[in-house]
Amino acid sequence: MQCPSCGSNAVIRDGSRGEEICTRCGLVLLEKEMDSRPEWHAEPGKKSGRADVSSGSDITQHDLGLGSRLGYSQDLSPAWRSKLRRLQKWHRRSRAVSYHDKSLRQALINLDKLCEDLTLPKSVKAEVSILFRKARKKEITPGRYTWSVLSALIFIVARMRRMPRTEKEIAKTLSRYSSLEEKGALRALRRVRKILAKELDLEVPRPKPREYLDRFVSRLNLPDEIRSKAHEICASIPEKFKSKKASFLVAAGAIYNAARKFESRVKIREVADILDVGVSSLSKTGKQIRKFSAYF
Template sequence: MKMEEDTRRCPKCGNANIISDPENGEHVCSQCGLVIEETPIDMGPEWRAFTVAEKNSRSRTGVGSSLALFDKGLSTVFKGDRDASGRKLNSEARLKMDRLRRYDNRSKFDETWRRNLSIAMAELDRMSVNLHIPSNIKEQAALIYRKALKADLIRGRSIDAFVAASIYAACRAAEVPRPIKKVSQASTRDHSEVARTYRLLIKELKIHMPVDEPTKFIPSIAAKLNLRRDTEQKAVNILQYAKTKQGLSGKDPRGLAAAALYMACLANDDKRIQKDVALAAGTTEVTLRNRLRGLEMSISRAQPVQPMMDMLVSVPVAP
């Protein structure tokens, strides 16, 4: 018999530890033994189904509401080719229903904000597929866009740019690694406009973004370079070690990840040229060399007497 704790209180003794017994359908106080409830409401359907097709045909509800749909999935859609009894309509009634259907479709877009959302959610759906965005991030991006629309930030500006900025903001907030360059490439707008719109979005909506950790970019860059697992782990250890020496603050996380991987490649004899590492990280060779110099200085300040290769090999392994 499976017992579960309930969050309610006993009306007799006030004890908060209520035991739920789903097999007997009872809720019992663990202290005084009072049966608080013995006939719980069954929230399931009243019908039975033994196949998927039978379940779909008997279900009387649709999918849940979604912010990623312009109408949240709550609009009513009617086919207009059959009557209430399921009989086919005659030609005159069918023409009348066709006219009603057209009027209904027009009424859904009679306001500017509805047309705006229709265009934006279609673009959001397209970009989410191209960027392989999870559904929860897509919902969050739709929420951010709706807030921007409600704050009247989109008037006179590009809808596509705000959609791209909302996706990037949602990814940053959830710490999903999608660089803004990649988001811009999937968008119809250029990188500078998407970046400018993102800054406006963050400022006006007062969204606080977490700082990107360079270690979360290590797996994707290492996969592009086809590096060994020990090299990837060495790069993570280098970044963790440099972080203890205050060597990561204020630097581009992708550049730091690329520099740590390059150092790990040298230490583990899994060599790659700087051009390939920078290309895989989506940064430049100049940035890679600058971040590499910064990491070397952070490590050498801790152990200045050892040569660089020895220091790389002696970086402590993460537990």
């Protein structure tokens, strides 16, 4: 860095004061700079220091995880622990004072429940939190059911990250936490998904059948040889056929045909019930796969 006053390159940085100073003319180029590095301090009697154990910024929290938390020791008396628990309750309430903060906090709590039921990682929850904040900023969420908006965003992010979650799975989870029936939840999910994808300018890719294979085989408790054969059958199916059928239905048909190849005792109704597909649809798709696939 060059000093704008004297043109000297003898600029040093004082980390303790957060300043950058020219050693030739004494000009302070930068002051009160924030140090983003983790905090270290040495413990008594030890040479090495330890890092700050704070969680840092967390987009899945309404206050980004920067709010203070009140704790207490179990060594205290029951009376003191009771007092501190009441203080903790009021402290949590004071972290969200305005209606905007309270509604955002409740929405993120609901999001945590949905992600937990759908066994989605925290990275998906973080991305959904970012998109939900953008939707609130663009005033897309007012007047819409929060559960439906969160479920639609989960569906979009899962598709974008190639995580196999079907519409029916998300709709079932939505109906479990809302007053909607499963069919109504599915309609609401599709309607809100289209609105969010358009308003937030998101491209939702079409899933591929192979993305569902491993998960479906695990749910059916089938051996690895059937898993490998299902992948081979799925790869041999023409792309034109796979583009016309639902991806999860093609994956279910490939698994059923692979199980038949190994003479497994898996019944078509068991496969349909576990994978939540229709028996007639699965039977028809399985016959078409046997017709188009090179393995039959």
